Amino acid sequence: MEPWEVTEETELCFPHLLNASCRRTLRPRSLSTLIYVTLSLVSLLTVVLNLLVIVSISHFKKLQTPTNLLLLSLAVSDFLVGFIMCFQILLVDGCWYLGDLACSLYFLLDYVITSSSVGTVVLISVDRYVAICDPLRYPARVTPGRTAVLGSLCWAGSALCHGLMLRDDVRRPGRRGSCRGECVVVIDYVAGVANFFLTFVGPVVVIVVLYVRVFAAAAAQARAVRPRVAAVAAAGQESVKVAVKKSEMKAAGTLGVVVVVFLICLCPYYCVTLSAEDAVVSASSAAFVICLYYLNSCFNPLIYAFFYPWFRRCIKMIVTLQILRPGSSETNVLETP
Template sequence: MNIIEYQQNTTIQYCFPHNNLSCRKEVRAGSASVVVFFFLSCVSVFTVFLNLLVIISISHFKQLHTPTNLLILSLAVADLLVGLFVMPLRIMEIIDSCWYLGKTVCTLFPVIDYVTVSASVDSLVLIAVDRYIAVNDPLLYSTRITVCKTSLFIIIAWSWSVFYNVMLLYFNNHLLHSQISAGCYGECVLVMKYSWVMVDFVITFIGPCVIILILYSVIFKVARHQAKAVRTVRNGATNKHVDKVSSSSETKAAKTLAIVIFLYLACWIPFTVGPLLVKDIVRSSLVVNLVTWFMYINSTINPLIYAIFYPWFKTSVKYIVTCQVFESSSSSFSVFPKHL
């Protein structure tokens, strides 16, 4: 029985059995594969759902049409595309090693993948810059940062993402059908040159990481300085109460910034540092696909950090879930707590 079972388990299968040039098929069966498929599918659905709520909220309610929220909207759009298009195809690659969607989709998929993830990172950087200006120069913030200027920066960020990633794929011979290395039928492989891996490592990870760390560290220092100034100015009977409020604000700011930085690094380090150990990066390998999911999960976490903890989000979600957004005057509804 053991020999028969072994022979059954090692039966050679092909992606396209009736094609002589078909690739061999890696069948990943068993309870572990089912658990992985279910978990990643839930992550994909959750990513789409959360970011869609953010997009509807900011787009629909007029009170939310602010520069900061436009940046959050840009982030949500990028993360929505990751959950809607990128994650499902990556799940398919993990469960089944074959590529069934043809050369055209094989050529376009890395473009969508790289551009959306890059735009998400660029949006995180812009949000850090926006918060830095708001905290460092609050009196002039409203005049320096407007909706038009923010929209322009968002367009520039997305344009840069498209340009850079198209160039990256072009110089790695993956932009045209004729450039893609010939292999068996049912294969979609992207091989990155080591020199370009290093360039991409600096541009997509080191650069944004340094900017985010510096800006958020400055934001925290300014917040602490402002809290100390409040404690110095306020004296008398209410001094102890003010000290508690200031201390609470410092603690909350520290926790928020720590969460932002930790989750960003936790999601990106496995993807960016791991491939540096290998000189030929084959994007279709199971190990690389699994490591890549750490980066994709950042698109699930982003709306949790940048939107769900905002007071207006709970109110807007309530309007959306109860279908009150379909009322004619719903765009003018107040989404901020009355005590603010």
Template sequence: MEIQDTGEFCFPQLLNSSCRKLTIQWTKAMFLNTVLSIISVITVVLNLLVIISVSHFRQLHSPTNIILLSLAVSDFLVGLLLLPLEIYRNTTCWYLGEIMCAVYYYFACSIPYTSIGNIILISADRYVAICHPLHYPTRITAVRVKLCVFLCWLWYGLYSIFYIRDQIIHLIKPDKDVSCLGQCSIIFSYVTGVADLILTFIIPVTAIVVLYMRVFVVAVIQARSMRSHVTFVSVQHPSKVKAKRSELKAARTLGVLVFTFLLCFCPLYCYTFIDINLIDTYNQYLLTGLFYFNSCLNPVIYTLFYPWFRKAVKLIITLQILKPDSCETNML
């Protein structure tokens, strides 16, 4: 009779229902855990700076920055909640129970998906600003943007319930053939997977790329127009030159934002589509880390391209925001 090594199981006393411990090579696991831990801290700090900057300084309460604030909140939650739990899930057995596993996957769906929704809103905002500048003040107002941000969070919050519905059903009616104790793996049907691929990847990516391509074409036309008239306009209307340059810079920033989004999100979706049943492997852990790494890159993009953010960070670090009336500081 073959005797099994009980040390291989998460719950040695429950061999018939216990999962085996993770088999990721120790050196690879330690490397990824260290890298993701650093990314988690940087993500929290940088996005917290964005949140404080936009929230504190009144001059930054523009419709565009309201969307950036929403994006920073979702990215902040990725660094604060999702990355640490992902590290824990791939380092040891899951001892937090199946309910906490379902809660984790709910937030693992709703928070990153909300980031995707915010990037769509940013793309739409830049599209109207650059392609229809005369209508921008009337179409894009603070009230409408706040409503869109609220609906974005509400939609993905409700959608995530649909995404983990198989997980919820499993909690109500446990199926021993589906999972074992000590493992936190997402449970969903083929239909759910295809619907998720279409609703959270294909449609959003198509919308973002189409909007950006339209913005890019118009921005190129405006750049050529600026070069041919820059001497006359700079003398007669210097403020218009500054405004157009600001819009073109915003278009470039959007381009970098879209590129990093596709670079971080596409590999995991493609991998999941190719082999949807391969779970708890080193490759999936690596691609999930890359997926979450986008939340760290977004505030870095702001640092590189937005002078107001660099100025705000300097005021925050030097504690000048604690001074009376610091919220009225000129940031632009």
């Protein structure tokens, strides 16, 4: 065998198939190592952070409020995204070794889990809107039971929509593949546009509108408090002013973080998938935008949970194994010890 023939075979995903096999993506060893390590760390961080949220809310009864049940649903979907990233790590060199059916199921699970995550973020926005803009009727309108039903409908709707969208690829896996070792699904243009509006444009519009209205309501409440502040003693007056100002800044900061991170992580993915008449999504060629899409699941627990004081207390109790003590589930982690 000539030297050039050895080099040719080593570039193939399945060397024994010769012309029927896809080619590997050739990169410098240092770059490949960096990609493997980075994706592995992101996957591990996503799993660990969301697992902490899941354990915290599931264990401590004081945390099982409607809002936190939505955080739990979000953490479950993001936790699963962390595991799905392992498949993306396998595709770093451009080869899929798990078969055509596994490829189709991988994409189906990917769509269902990530869109459920986005849908849960929308539900969290609605929850915060009702809590701040209609606080008197919030306890009656938003109950744990209704929240659980909405969360379940979010998952069921996502599974139904994407199951229909990818039904042909699941029934006849590998029908669009041009060579062995390729993982690709095809979404027709109409379904791609519908998916774009349902899982990106719609959620972005709802989140932005609701958070803007929440911020406006918070600002209006702050202005309503100012006349009362004038009747308070000078020392107390100054402290209230500071508290109001911090509240306004916190609302603005939360809105900015939520919207900017959401758009940064999701925009590139949808720009790529809608760039052609038929959205051909190749897991190897679109590795960067897919991983950026996944990265949002790593940020979600940081944005929605990590900045809550109760979450830091829960982490301490979990790490020190205090949750194993009898009656620890009754601990009120909402109060500062």
